[in-house]
Every structure is written in structure tokens, then in C-alpha cells.
Amino acid sequence: MSNEKKGMTMTHFPTATVLGYPRIGANRELKRALESFWSGRGGNPATTAEELRDTRTNRLRELGLGEAAAVPEDFSYYDQVLDITIATGALPSRFAPEREVLKAQAATPESEEALRAQFTVARGQGDRPALELTKWFDSNYHYLVPEIGPETALEWLGSPRVATAQRLGEAVRPVLVGPVTYLALAKASEEAPEGYNPLDRLDDLVAVYTQYLRALKEAGVQWVQFDEPALVTHRHRTPQEREALLDALRRAYTALGNEGVNLAVALTYGHAFDAVDALAETPVQAVIIDVVRGKKPGAAELERWATSLKGKTLGVGVVSGRNIWRADLDADLAVLREIKAGLGEAVAVAVTTSTSLQHVPHDAERETQLDAELRSWLSFADQKVKEVAVLARGLAEGDEAIAAELEASRAAQASRKAHPGVEKAEVRQATAAVTEEQRTRGDAAERHDAQAAALGLPVLPTTTIGSFPQTDEIRRARAAHRSGKIDDQAYEEAMKKEIAEVIAAQEEIGLDVLVHGEAERNDMVQYFAENFEGFATTAHGWVQSYGSRCTRPSILWGDVTRPEAITVEWSRYAQSLSKRPVKGMLTGPVTIMAWSFVREDIAWGEVADQLGLALREEVGDLEAAGIKVIQVDEPAIRELLPLREEDREDYLAWSVGSFRLATAGAAPATSIHTHLCYSDFATIVDAIDRLDADVTSIEASRSKLKVLPAVAEHGFHRGLGPGVWDIHSARVPSTEEIADLLRVAVGALDTEQVWVNPDCGLKTRAWEETSATLRNLVEATRIVREEIAQ
Numbered sequence: 001m002s003n004e005k006k007g008m009t010m011t012h013f014p015t016a017t018v019l020g021y022p023r024i025g026a027n028r029e030l031k032r033a034l035e036s037f038w039s040g041r042g043g044n045p046a047t048t049a050e051e052l053r054d055t056r057t058n059r060l061r062e063l064g065l066g067e068a069a070a071v072p073e074d075f076s077y078y079d080q081v082l083d084i085t086i087a088t089g090a091l092p093s094r095f096a097p098e099r100e101v102l103k104a105q106a107a108t109p110e111s112e113e114a115l116r117a118q119f120t121v122a123r124g125q126g127d128r129p130a131l132e133l134t135k136w137f138d139s140n141y142h143y144l145v146p147e148i149g150p151e152t153a154l155e156w157l158g159s160p161r162v163a164t165a166q167r168l169g170e171a172v173r174p175v176l177v178g179p180v181t182y183l184a185l186a187k188a189s190e191e192a193p194e195g196y197n198p199l200d201r202l203d204d205l206v207a208v209y210t211q212y213l214r215a216l217k218e219a220g221v222q223w224v225q226f227d228e229p230a231l232v233t234h235r236h237r238t239p240q241e242r243e244a245l246l247d248a249l250r251r252a253y254t255a256l257g258n259e260g261v262n263l264a265v266a267l268t269y270g271h272a273f274d275a276v277d278a279l280a281e282t283p284v285q286a287v288i289i290d291v292v293r294g295k296k297p298g299a300a301e302l303e304r305w306a307t308s309l310k311g312k313t314l315g316v317g318v319v320s321g322r323n324i325w326r327a328d329l330d331a332d333l334a335v336l337r338e339i340k341a342g343l344g345e346a347v348a349v350a351v352t353t354s355t356s357l358q359h360v361p362h363d364a365e366r367e368t369q370l371d372a373e374l375r376s377w378l379s380f381a382d383q384k385v386k387e388v389a390v391l392a393r394g395l396a397e398g399d400e401a402i403a404a405e406l407e408a409s410r411a412a413q414a415s416r417k418a419h420p421g422v423e424k425a426e427v428r429q430a431t432a433a434v435t436e437e438q439r440t441r442g443d444a445a446e447r448h449d450a451q452a453a454a455l456g457l458p459v460l461p462t463t464t465i466g467s468f469p470q471t472d473e474i475r476r477a478r479a480a481h482r483s484g485k486i487d488d489q490a491y492e493e494a495m496k497k498e499i500a501e502v503i504a505a506q507e508e509i510g511l512d513v514l515v516h517g518e519a520e521r522n523d524m525v526q527y528f529a530e531n532f533e534g535f536a537t538t539a540h541g542w543v544q545s546y547g548s549r550c551t552r553p554s555i556l557w558g559d560v561t562r563p564e565a566i567t568v569e570w571s572r573y574a575q576s577l578s579k580r581p582v583k584g585m586l587t588g589p590v591t592i593m594a595w596s597f598v599r600e601d602i603a604w605g606e607v608a609d610q611l612g613l614a615l616r617e618e619v620g621d622l623e624a625a626g627i628k629v630i631q632v633d634e635p636a637i638r639e640l641l642p643l644r645e646e647d648r649e650d651y652l653a654w655s656v657g658s659f660r661l662a663t664a665g666a667a668p669a670t671s672i673h674t675h676l677c678y679s680d681f682a683t684i685v686d687a688i689d690r691l692d693a694d695v696t697s698i699e700a701s702r703s704k705l706k707v708l709p710a711v712a713e714h715g716f717h718r719g720l721g722p723g724v725w726d727i728h729s730a731r732v733p734s735t736e737e738i739a740d741l742l743r744v745a746v747g748a749l750d751t752e753q754v755w756v757n758p759d760c761g762l763k764t765r766a767w768e769e770t771s772a773t774l775r776n777l778v779e780a781t782r783i784v785r786e787e788i789a790q
């Protein structure tokens with residue numbers, strides 16, 4: 001037995017742990033290493049990876065995770081789902097050459113060849129598209145979607161986890177996406193027959209996981225954590241489907257639990273009590289639940305588990321892995337004590353986070369530019385690790401053992417409650433007084449006629465989504481202004497020059513509805529966060545979005561007000577340069593919330609209405625400045641959609657309500673546009689309809705406008721601009737290609753409804769491909785207009 005050889009004894013599950021930790025590095029070391037490697041500037045990401053794994057392990061131990069197996073070993077070069085795809089050989093057939101390389105390198109999974117192969121799968125190459133990226137549950141993290149079919153050759157191809165576990169020893173606990181979640185998140189491969197369910201491959205996959213576990217055991221590992229968040233989502237419409245999933249869970253863990261390694265299974269991003277029951281029937285030694293996003297177990301569950309989990313551990317995810325707010329230790333302890341009392345002596349209780357900490361930045365202590373009081377309310381990953389350790393101590397030894405921490409926690413809660421920016425009477429009164437009327441625009445047909453008269457647009461009007469290429473010149477000017485190298489006036493001139501160029505270019509290309517180009521915005525959310533009150537921005541608060549990409553969300557901590565007009569002068573200037581309408585450009589309440597860290601001390605519906613009212617003032621000011629078309633972007637409205645069907649109506653009510661509050665003050669002749677960019681528009685077409693915008697632009701080109709029949713079937717009668725240019729690729733689509741898409745649109749919808757636009761903003765594109773494509777877009781529109789006229 002390798003364990004005995006190493007002189008280890010089987011450990012209990014740690015009393016304090018976290019389910020995962022940010023992987024990108026406190027200074028985004030991984031991002032830099034990856035991007036340098038990809039661009040051929042050299043370096044070997046494996047060196048950075050080893051440093052990061054050592055640093056984080058030491059750091060986590062130092063912060064209080066000193067027990068055996070308390071440090072999660074969840075480092076990933078790119079994505080935790082891709083890690084399983086690679087380790088189990090589950091590559092789609094277009095990556096057969098990479099699979100060969102990975103197989104040859106199975107013993108050295110961090111060799112340059114193996115890493116290169118992995119990155120090719122993640123990023124695509126030539127005409128072989130990458131695995132699809134999609135959102136990890138309701139978070140802002142994106143994973144790479146596995147493609148599984150009957151032909152997928154599942155086979156153990158090795159993993160860096162094994163050598164790392166061996167090197168780092170008993171301190172760490174390897175973390176893997178569990179087999180059920182892996183297959184539940186997979187889509188059927190191209191070769192798979194119609195209606196194929198990847199879960200059909202469960203037994204084959206479990207056989208490969210078994211080899212993985214054996215390798216980890218050989219390396220001396222005592223505990224392995226499997227993440228099974230798919231169990232919480234209820235995407236299964238019938239009780240039979242649910243039962244099948246629970247069955248899969250039982251089957252998988254009955255097999256995996258017999259390999260002589262202790263297993264912990266984490267049910268995160270919500271609650272799934274039936275899955276706890278199912279796991280209790282298996283040899284799994286610890287089950288972890290999320291009591292932050294999920295429900296807390298009630299008396300009935302606790303009574304059941306007191307027996308069914310006898311001799312095992314229930315990990316209670318009580319510290320949020322999703323938000324950045326300091327824990328209320330008293331409240332958390334109360335929850336833990338109630339659960340512990342309900343479970344009795346025979347079930348151990350461990351304290352942990354509700355999810356991996358991959359969704360939060362590293363360390364709030366580094367945000368020294370923030371107001372010290374505000375900073376005292378925050379808790380990033382490192383602070384959360386300490387909170388978990390303190391709670392475990394309090395649970396084991398009582399309040400006295402953590403008296404100082406409790407006092408600090410109470411002081412922070414009190415200071416937050418008392419802060420004048422947290423609750424502003426005028427804001428609360430305004431949101432309380434909101435009427436249905438304020439959320440309701442006039443009759444759509446009347447609006448249509450008034451807008452037609454005001455704008456005089458041709459059929460198939462052409463426009464863009466807002467941003468134009470963000471050139472180095474623009475970035476330099478913004479940075480110089482920020483650091484004080486140029487003054488306000490010089491900055492304003494630089495931006496105006498940019499706006500003038502963007503307007504001139506659009507006129508010359510022949511677009512019908514123009515934009516000012518958004519040069520002054522670093523980011524469509526942060527820009528508003530910086531100009532509203534109630535927000536703070538961080539200096540180091542980066543979180544991984546996907547691969548090497550990170551975002552730096554703002555913090556929405558207080559009641560929101562708009563001290564002064566934000567976008568009006570830029571729009572007024574842009575409009576003064578053209579006789580054609582120039583769109584005003586705002587970001588909607590839901591997107592601002594989705595891409596920020598949002599306060600949780602008041603309901604999100606209230607926060608959304610505060611934003612709605614602030615934006616409503618901006619809409620009014622834009623109108624007063626002569627802007628006839630105002631676009632309020634809501635690309636994230638789908639993203640916050642609750643995982644559970646039963647929570648959706650509530651969400652749609654407040655999210656749609658806040659958008660309407662922002663926009664319904666506009667006159668009938670003012671055209672309100674919105675923009676959404678993701679592919680499954682069809683699933684929420686009803687909600688989009690309820691937004692009551694006059695025109696909606698959507699992402700559609702990648703799916704060749706496949707969504708349109710669903711839209712038409714729904715009876716969506718408003719203006720719709722299905723994107724005809726996939727701006728995520730640098731390719732310049734030809735006039736014929738765009739004309740073909742337009743013909744599809746005109747065929748599926750009323751000609752009157754159709755707008756012509758790209759999929760999304762152009763800020764990541766270069767000028768060259770932008771002007772070439774927009775020219776083709778205008779020419780394609782001319783051709784199709786002629787065809788219609790005949």
C-alpha cells in the first residue's frame with residue numbers, strides 16, 4: 001500500500017477548507033505566461049504553473065488551512081472542464097492529431113508538446129474551431145463544452161494533478177469536475193445520432209476516472225474532491241429525468257468510492273437535497289452543500305442525514321464563493337450550529353465555501369486606494385479563507401475562542417449599516433414611489449409611426465452596435481488622462497477628434513443610423529460605475545473569465561445616484577456632426593449588475609430600480625439634447641437567469657421592470673433600441689418582448705440566423721437586427737455572404753422589422769476589417785433592398 005509506505009494514516013475530512021482558489025495568480029502571472037507562450041515570445045507556462053501551485057499552497061496553509069487535505073489542488077492551465085476532456089481523452093474527432101500528441105505525452109502531461117496540444121483544443125486552429133465556450137452555471141466564468149458521442153474514445157491520458165499531488169503531499173486535496181456534471185454539461189458530438197445523450201457514456205467515463213483515482217492514490221493522495229454542480233440545476237423537465245440523473249450519481253460514486261481514496265462530493269451553485277440522499281447511499285465519505293445560493297437544510301433533511309450520513313462528513317458551504325462581502329460571522333455560526341445540532345454527534349460538520357473561490361479576486365488587503373471603511377466590509381479569496389478557518393474554530397471551541405474576530409465582524413457590519421452612502425433617503429423614496437405607469441410606454445403602433453416620421457429611414461436600416469475599434473491612440477489618451485499626464489481639455493479634444501473620425505467614416509461608408517464609437521469608455525459597465533455614486537472600482541480585483549481572460553468587476557456597495565449627466569456631451573457632439581441620427585448609448589441595469597459585485601443587503605430588484613431611475617434621467621437628458629435613438633444594452637440579461645425554473649418569473653419581473661423604468665420615460669417619437677449578444681435568444685424571446693424596446697439587435701451570425709424561425713413563431717413583431725457579422729472573428733465576410741443572411745432574415749420576418757447590423761460592438765476589431773466589412777454590409781443591404789422592391 002503506497003499510503004503505508006509513506007507512513008501516512010487515513011485522515012478525516014478537514015474541519016476547515018475552501019472548494020477552490022483563484023488560479024490566475026495575484027498578479028495575473030498565469031495570464032502573462034500563457035499569452036507570452038501563445039504569441040511565441042517564449043517562456044514555459046509549466047514553470048509559472050509550478051510556482052503558482054507552490055505559492056498558493058503555502059499561502060492557503062498560512063491563512064489557516066493547515067490540516068491534511070485542506071488545500072484544494074485545482075490549478076488549471078485554461079479550464080477545469082477542459083482538464084477532464086484532456087485527462088480522459090474525450091477530444092472531438094477534429095482534434096485527432098492533438099489526441100495523438102497527448103497520448104504520446106501521457107507520462108509528461110506538462111511538456112511543451114502536451115500543453116500546445118491542449119491550447120489548440122481550447123483556442124482552435126485554422127478551420128478547426130475551438131471547443132465552444134459557455135457560461136459555467138450562473139457565474140461569469142466560461143468553460144469549454146465537451147463534445148461526446150458513441151465514437152468518443154475515452155481513455156486515461158494522464159493529468160498534471162498526479163505529479164503535483166505527489167510533490168505537494170498530504171497538504172493538498174485534488175479537485176476534479178465530477179463525471180456526472182462533466183457529461184451533463186457536454187453536448188452531443190457531430191457524429192452522434194439525433195437526440196444522443198452524452199450521459200449514455202457514464203460507465204465508460206467512470207472507468208477512466210477510476211484509473212485517474214488509482215494514479216492519485218499511487219501518488220499518496222488521501223482525499224479527492226469531485227464537483228457535481230449539475231445536480232442543483234433542475235434542467236430535467238420530468239421526475240423520470242431527475243431520477244435518471246440521481247441514478248447516474250449513485251452508480252458513478254458507488255464505483256469510484258471503492259478505490260481506497262476518500263471522496264468528497266460538492267453540490268454547489270444551489271441546493272440538491274435529493275442528491276445528498278443519493279450520495280449517502282454510496283461509499284462517498286463527505287458531501288458538501290451550498291447554503292448561500294442554495295437553501296439551508298430544514299429539520300426534516302437534518303433528521304434524515306443524521307442517520308444516512310452516519311460516520312461521514314457534511315461540508316457546509318457557508319462562506320460565499322461568489323460575492324466579495326465580508327462574512328457576518330454571528331449569522332454564519334448560527335447556521336453552522338443549527339446544522340450541527342440537527343445532525344448530532346455521528347455526522348462531522350466541516351466549514352467551507354459555497355463554491356470555489358475562482359469567482360473572486362485574490363486579496364482585498366491590496367486595495368489600498370479604497371476608502372478604509374469600505375475596504376473593511378470586503379472579503380476576497382484570502383479573507384474568505386481566514387473566515388472559514390475562524391468559523392471552524394468557533395464551531396469547535398465556542399465564541400470565546402474567536403472573540404476578537406467576532407468583534408471585528410460586528411464592527412464591520414455596524415459600520416456598513418450606518419454609512420450614509422448605503423441608504424440614501426431620497427433614493428429609497430424614489431424607488432418606493434415608482435408606478436407601473438413609469439414602466440409603461442405608449443402604444444407600440446403609435447410609436448412606430450412617430451419614429452418613422454422622425455427618422456425617415458429606408459427599409460432594412462443599417463447600423464452598428466456602438467463601439468468602434470479601440471486604437472492604441474485611444475488607449476494611450478485614456479491612460480495619459482488617468483495618470484494626469486494630459487488635462488481634461490486635452491483628453492476631451494482627443495476623444496472629440498476620435499468621434500469626428502468615426503462619424504465621418506460611417507457617413508462615407510453609408511450607414512443609416514450612426515454611433516459615436518464609445519472611445520471614452522474603457523468598459524461598458526465600469527464607465528457607468530465610475531460615473532454613478534454607490535460604486536467603487538478596484539486596482540487588483542481581477543477574476544478569470546475564461547482561459548487567460550480576466551475582468552475587473554466594479555463593486556456596487558451603496559444606493560445609486562447620478563450626480564450629473566454622463567454620456568450626453570459626447571452624444572450631443574457626435575450628433576452635431578451629422579444629419580443622420582446618432583444613437584445614444586447606455587448600459588442597462590441588469591448588465592451593470594451582472595458584471596459588477598453587487599451588494600446583498602437589499603433585494604436585487606431594488607438595486608435594479610435604483611439603476612433604472614438613474615438611467616432614466618440619462619435617457620431624458622439625451623432626448624433633451626436632440627438624440628432620437630437611444631440604445632440601452634442588456635447583453636447580460638440571459639446570464640442572470642436563475643438556474644431553477646421556479647425562480648425565473650421573479651427574476652424576469654424585476655429585470656424587465658428595471659429596463660422599462662430606464663426607458664419608458666422616452667417620448668413616443670424616440671426610438672429605444674436594446675442589444676443582447678449570446679446565442680440562445682430563443683429561450684428568452686418572451687422576456688425580450690416584454691422589454692418593449694422598439695428595436696433589438698442580437699447575436700445570430702454564428703448560427704446562421706437559426707434563431708429566427710423561433711422568433712417568428714413566438715410572434716415577435718418589433719424591430720430586430722439579427723447580427724450578420726460575427727465580430728468575434730477577424731474574417732471579413734463577403735457581400736454575397738451577408739446578402740444571403742439578409743435574405744434569410746427577410747424570409748423569416750416581416751421586411752419592415754429587419755435591421756442590418758453586426759453581432760456586437762467593434763472595439764476588439766481593427767479598422768481595416770471594420771471598414772471592409774461595413775462596406776460589404778451596406779452593399780449587401782443595397783442588393784437585397786433592390787430585390788425586395790422588385
Ligand SMILES: [Zn+2]
Nearest residue numbers: 635677760761
Ligand atoms: Zn454585444
